[in-house]
Amino acid sequence: MEKVKDLLQMVNIEKNFPGVKALKGVNLNVGYGEVHALVGENGAGKSTLMKCLIGLYPVTSGEILFDGKTIDHYSTAQALTMGISMIHQELSPVLYRPIMENLWLGREPLNRFGFVDHQEMYNKSLKVLQEIELDEDPRTLMVNLTVAKMQMVEIAKAISYDAKLIIMDEPSSALTEHEEQQLFKIIRKLKSKGTSIIYISHRLAEIFEIADRVTVFRDGKNVGTEFIDQLTMDQIITMMIGRTMDEMYPKIPCQIGETILEVKNLSHKKYFRNISFEVKKGEIFGIAGLVGAGRTEVIETIFGMRPKISGEVRINGKLVEIKNPMDGIANKMGFLTEDRRATGIFAVLGVDSNIAIPNYDQFLSKIGLVDDKAVTIGCNEYVEKIQIKTPSLNQAIQNLSGGNQQKVLMARWLMTGPDILFLDEPTRGIDVGAKAEIYKLITMLAGEGKCIVMVSSELPEILGMSDRIMVMHEGKMTGLLENSPDLTQDTIMRYATGTQDDF
Amino acid sequence: MRHQNRLQEILTKYGIVFVLIVMIVAMSMIKPSFRTLNNILNILTQCSVYGILALGMTVVIVSKGIDLSVGSILALCAVIAASLGQSNTASTKYFVNMSELPIIVPILAGLLVGALCGAVNGGLIAFTGIPAFIATLGMMTICRGFAYIYTSGKPVSTLIPSFEFIGQGRLLGIPMPVVVYLIMIIITKILLNNTRFGKRTFAVGGNINAAEVSGVNVKKILLWVYTYMGLCAGVAAIVSTGRMVSAQPGLASGYELTAIASTTIGGTSQSGGIGTVWGAVVGALVLSVMRNGMTILGIQSYLQQIVEGVVIIVAVILDMRKNARKA
Known part of the structure; x- marks a missing residue:
């Protein structure tokens, strides 16, 4: 040298x-x-x-x-x-x-x-x-x-x-x-x-x-x-x-059940048009594409954060009208947003408040007040279950590492008991060790029969985790692919850039 | 090292309480008259009106808002309540042919008007999206104007004895304004710390976008935050009217700033999501003890204003350092 x-x-x-x-x-x-x-x-x-x-x-x-x-x-x-x-x-x-x-x-x-x-x-x-x-x-x-x-x-x-x-x-x-x-x-x-x-x-x-x-x-x-x-x-x-990573993506095949979420010809005024797919129980459904392809907007629209102009969403075969996140949550959906700081965490609030915010209805005493002890017990359960590293429950979430913040947000949504979980760039900006843990958690949730829709810009993540993959290009779906060991990043990129289009 | 850190932690967390204690001890040593029970009750009574406003203001500021209209709302509530609570012996009656009403009528009227004005604030902020500063600035002059129109600029006086009792009576030896203040402290404490509404208010103040995604009905929360603030102004109006046994439209001008100052001295952060009810109480007490003490010491009232201003600024500087250390 x-x-x-x-x-x-x-x-x-x-x-x-x-x-x-x-x-x-x-x-x-x-x-x-x-x-x-x-x-x-x-x-x-x-x-x-x-x-x-x-x-x-x-x-x-x-x-x-x-x-x-x-x-x-x-x-x-x-x-x-x-x-x-x-x-x-x-x-x-x-x-x-x-x-x-x-x-x-x-x-x-x-x-x-x-x-x-x-x-x-x-x-x-x-x-x-x-x-x-x-x-x-x-x-x-x-x-x-x-x-x-x-x-x-x-x-x-x-x-x-x-x-x-x-x-x-x-x-x-x-x-x-x-x-x-x-x-x-x-x-x-x-x-x-x-x-x-x-x-x-x-x-x-x-x-x-x-x-x-x-x-x-x-x-x-x-x-x-x-x-x-x-x-x-x-x-x-x-x-x-400091140790070998045996398996970054611990995806194990799990029992795939009946169809839970059905999206038909969903269109947005500006970001996407005619999106149709369905997701089954226990399935991890990946959405790939370049930034700006409209992936985030699709799931935000399903969850009620954006208005649709046409199309329908069915859950368990039943037509649902979801106009805002409150409706989405009522329909047993959870949504881990892409930008943790802007739309995820309450930076100055404690880990407990961050987990409990959509869930206080579960912790009311007889006279309708929030039972803080029950909240603590409930939050601790998730802190242990998904191994959130925090000195205490009332520690402000901003003092936690990115990976642990993300786990707190996962805990928030898991506590709502969702059937459908939208994960938008679930491992953005977190380190490799925490990534592996998040992947493990996602796999576990699929194993529990949740249906998971994951948007990601990281192709290895999409290929490593998904059962099926929808690829989007400029607001249009270009591919709906079964994942298999033969599927390569190059193939997905061809769909993502619009070079190949099955629809 | 560890003990030192612990001590430092306690000092930063409860710093303002120590300031209050030091002030009380110092005053007690300099002027024995400060120590008398009467003076202590006097201090509490004096801070009850803006103390109650500071409670509502804490809820508002926790939601990352501000309310500049509370002084004016207070005045409007006060003149309306007073006009419905005049005694038959009054020389100039607002409602000439009306006989004396039971005290509950002016009280409810005052609270209702306060809550309504607050709801207008909340509605404007939640549904038009204009900043709270602007909405409440507008309402500040609007309510003041209504108070003057309602009274034609004249005071409304000679109220029924039960009104006087609210301001000057005692319950178990405690002045009624202090009793009302205590009740409002307990209500606000429960509201902010033990209800879903309170938890969601912290969430809205902490990160309004995240709150929305988490299924919080942000508009509804904001509407109620300002409605509660208005209600507090109504309560403060009743206490204030009772204390003076009259009300005039120029009442409580600048009280919104005293309320904001109390809240701020107590450690509630303007950046939202951080704040405590006891902080608002301690903040109000600091201002009251300071005013009372300086008056007993014979310090000129203009100088008092300067000292007050300095205390507010220093309190916030210390508070910001506390929060900066955490980050």
């Missing part, structure tokens, strides 16, 4: 928070023009290390060398001027201001009177936007951009700071496949110019596509750095969780 001169060396970094050792002597080297992936379960220390690097946290001990110089005690603003930029997972643009003002926020070019020079700002913006081939007028308001384009504006901003190192935290989590390829194109271009990238992601497949080297984190330490072509996905997973 040739000795590369490194842009960044983080040596023996320790970071203590009151009562917690978040980083226990981490080493990380990133070469010039290298795409260096960081992987690890949530809480393994990736984010903490990056926050130390961009100057958000001071390190407790250890040394950071950047571009040959030791740096310490710097602010995020100083990190930016040194050439360290970070593109956060949650973008926070100033939505109702133009792209150019977002780009130069805090360092607006001024004219000789000390006023903002809009012409100069426009010209400079045009230049950086061209550099990343983003074809947008710098005067366009941020709010009119897609998430992918907002992200590109962030990258443009990093370039405008002459960033030598750009940290990307889960950049692809909100992107479509196509947008992801565009992102990779930009990354390759940056790389060819000598810019280094630290790429944090849960999606191992894309790491194999884009990264040169990968560093795996576990429990606040780096457990290994390897060239990507010397590793397999299984090896990385084993390094991440």
Whole structure:
């Protein structure tokens, strides 16, 4: 292995928070023009290390060398001027201001009177936007951009700071496949110019596509750095969780019973049309497709979150009219939403309230008040059953890891005693270990005779878990496939891109 | 280390109670007259009116709302209740030929008007989607206007003795306003902590979208939240009218802010989903003890206002730090 001169060396970094050792002597080297992936379960220390690097946290001990110089005690603003930029997972643009003002926020070019020079700002913006081939007028308001384009504006901003190192935290989590390829194109271009990238992601497949080297984190330490072509996905997973993962998808065939849910010619004003399928008792029905294909909207409409314009839904053969989630729940449906933070958790409320919210009717005393003791007993049952790791029931859910938050939400819906469970991206943004547990839970529920409808963008997940798969393309169903070991990701992609269409 | 953390935890959690205790102890040492039973009952009586408003306001703020109209609603309820509770000996009678009515009539009228005004607030917020700040800002001037039109700007006075009893009488030695306040504390506590409505109010304030997906009828909850706030304003109006044995349309101007201040000092978060009834009580007591203490110490009333403002701001800064530490 040739000795590369490194842009960044983080040596023996320790970071203590009151009562917690978040980083226990981490080493990380990133070469010039290298795409260096960081992987690890949530809480393994990736984010903490990056926050130390961009100057958000001071390190407790250890040394950071950047571009040959030791740096310490710097602010995020100083990190930016040194050439360290970070593109956060949650973008926070100033939505109702133009792209150019977002780009130069805090360092607006001024004219000789000390006023903002809009012409100069426009010209400079045009230049950086061209550099990343983003074809947008710098005067366009941020709010009119897609998430992918907002992200590109962030990258443009990093370039405008002459960033030598750009940290990307889960950049692809909100992107479509196509947008992801565009992102990779930009990354390759940056790389060819000598810019280094630290790429944090849960999606191992894309790491194999884009990264040169990968560093795996576990429990606040780096457990290994390897060239990507010397590793397999299984090896990385084993390094991440510290044990071998025998089976990621524990799907076992289970007794499939009579038809529970029937959807006929369901159409929405805007998102989809003529969707028909049925799901049987004990069956896991996967819905695949690209982002924007209308998958989420289909199940949201069935559950009553969106109005349909035509079509019918039957449960156990009986026609039902579901106008809102209350009706959906009354018809024994449960719905795990895609965006945990926006439509799932009550961040500041306790685990108990988060589980019990649709279920208080079960816990009323004789005079109609909520019986808190019964709630506690009821919640504890699920905490044990699905192994939610929480210090206590009244712990605010925001303090739990993503995987445990997701389990709390599963508990919420299981407590309603649903026959039909809609799962929208059930493992988004949670780490590999928690994923496996969620899969186990889904399998168990199917085994109990629930009918499960799962929307997912992760094809291995769809193929690993589903009995049957519906594929959608631009609001239309293009395929209804029996899952079998012969079914490949490529086949599903052909349906998802509309290249193949059975209807 | 561990003990220190525990102590810190208790201090941050009950910080405002310690502030209250320190204030009481300090005042007791400086001025023995502060310590008298009468003065203590006096402090409680003084905070009963805005204390009751603060209870309703806690429910509103937990739902991530705000209600600026409660002072005006209080005034409207008060003049209507007073007009129905005048004694035959009154020199200017609102309803000239009406004989004295039983006390239950003005009470029910006051509560009903309060609840109705609250329902209008709740309806506007739930069904038109305008922000609570705007809806209640509008209702603030509307109700005040109605109060002035109803009375032609004049006070309504000389009420029946049972009305006076509500404001100035005692039950087992406890002033009636304090009795009413205690009852409202218990009702609000049960409502917020032990009913489905209360649990759902926390959910709506915590994350309105998640609440909707979880099958909570968000509109209905909001409607009732503001209706309850209005009802509290009605109760406060009856107490206030009883204490002064009269009502005038300019009554309780700015009380909405005192109520919001009490709630906020007590740790209820403007970002929704966090709040306690006892916090609202402690907050109201802090303001009352402070006002009473400063008056006993002979501090100029304008200076009192400045001190009050500082206390509100500091309380919120401390509270935000508490919540930031958790995250």
